[in-house]
Amino acid sequence: SQQGEEDPQALSIQEGENATMNCSYKTSINNLQWYRQNSGRGLVHLILIRSNEREKHSGRLRVTLDTSKKSSSLLITASRAADTASYFCATDEGGSNYKLTFGKGTLLTVNP
Amino acid sequence: KAGVTQTPRYLIKTRGQQVTLSCSPISGHRSVSWYQQTPGQGLQFLFEYFSETQRNKGNFPGRFSGRQFSNSRSEMNVSTLELGDSALYLCASSLGGVYNQPQHFGDGTRLSIL
Numbered sequence: 001s002q003q004g005e006e007d008p009q010a011l012s013i014q015e016g017e018n019a020t021m022n023c024s025y026k027t028s029i030n031n032l033q034w035y036r037q038n039s040g041r042g043l044v045h046l047i048l049i050r051s052n053e054r055e056k057h058s059g060r061l062r063v064t065l066d067t068s069k070k071s072s073s074l075l076i077t078a079s080r081a082a083d084t085a086s087y088f089c090a091t092d093e094g095g096s097n098y099k100l101t102f103g104k105g106t107l108l109t110v111n112p
Numbered sequence: 113k114a115g116v117t118q119t120p121r122y123l124i125k126t127r128g129q130q131v132t133l134s135c136s137p138i139s140g141h142r143s144v145s146w147y148q149q150t151p152g153q154g155l156q157f158l159f160e161y162f163s164e165t166q167r168n169k170g171n172f173p174g175r176f177s178g179r180q181f182s183n184s185r186s187e188m189n190v191s192t193l194e195l196g197d198s199a200l201y202l203c204a205s206s207l208g209g210v211y212n213q214p215q216h217f218g219d220g221t222r223l224s225i226l
Contacts, residue, residue, distance in 0.1 A: 031212050042116070042202055042217035050212060088155065090209045097167040100210050101143065102155035 006103040008090055014111050019076045023089035023108040024069075030092050032065055032098070034074050037086045046074075046087075079110045113138060116205050116218035124224045130191040133221045137184050144186040145192060145215065146178060149200040152187030159203075161186055190223075198225045 007022045035043040047063045047109070049072070050058045056063045062075040076083055086107050090100040092111045117136040125131050146158040156171040157195075158216050161180035178188040190197055200222050204215035 013117075016175045033214065035215075035217075040219075040222075042118075042219040043204075043215075045214040048212065048214050090155075098143075098162070098209050098211075099157040099170070101157065101217065102147075103130065104154045 006087070006106040008106060009104065010107045010109070012100045012109040012111065015079060015081055017079055017110075019079050019083070019110070021074045021087050021108070023072045023074070023103055025072075025089075025091045025101075026042060026070065026091050027091075029067075032063075033065060033090045034061075034072075035089065035090060035102075037105070039085075043088065043109055052076060073090050076108075079108075081112045083109045092097050116203060116216050117219050118201075118203050118218035120221060121219065122222045122224075124226060125193050126226050127193055127195060128192050129216055130189065131193060131223065132189045133201055133203075135186045135188075135203030135205075135218060135225075137186070137203075141205035141216070142181055142184055143206045143209045144184065145204045145206075145210070146186070146188050147202045147204065148172075149202055149220070150198075150202070155202070158188065160209065168193055193225050195225050197223065199223060210221055 005024050006041045007021040034046040037043045049063050051093045060077045065072045088102050088105045090102045119134045142161045145160040148156045159169045159178050164180045173192045180186045182199045200220045202220045206213045
């Protein structure tokens with residue numbers, strides 16, 4: 001079953017605008033990760049946030065984590081056409097499961 | 113440093129055949145995971161290997177199997193192919209697993225079953 005669930009499923013914005021994607025999960029986690037996937041390619045790791053962290057930045061990306069609400073958000077500021085891709089959150093359930101559980105993803109389209 | 117390499121990139125098979133997919137992880141990475149990606153089910157975990165040992169397996173039938181070699185390269189095999197096995201198969205590597213470690217993905221093998 002999919003633990004991480006992204007919202008919205010699709011998002012279309014203009015270049016220069018900010019994009020916010022949300023992710024919810026169900027069980028306790030050690031970390032939550034965000035990945036990007038361009039059409040027909042593999043996933044590219046963006047950010048990993050640990051369960052004891054509340055916010056993390058990387059360039060134009062900002063990720064927040066609220067473990068009490070079991071949710072995370074990914075903010076992309078000043079979006080570019082090259083940001084057009086699918087974005088996935090992934091969680092590792094607490095314990096030694098040795099796997100990531102991915103959500104269905106958010107398809108972001110940035111129009112020039 | 114070379115990334116994760118998956119071969120072949122594309123594969124066309126017919127029902128009933130079997131297929132072997134290959135994954136070469138980043139040098140020094142000992143953990144290799146496999147995922148199946150389809151439009152309907154999204155990304156589904158298949159299995160994870162570390163130092164030639166399978167540590168976790170997803171909810172897939174026994175037709176799906178894998179192994180890891182001493183140089184960390186991994187293969188997955190699907191026997192008696194079904195139409196529903198058409199998917200993008202992704203391999204990911206990391207130093208030691210998913211615990212607080214990013215996963216590095218290859219570009220996948222696109223498997224089409226006719």
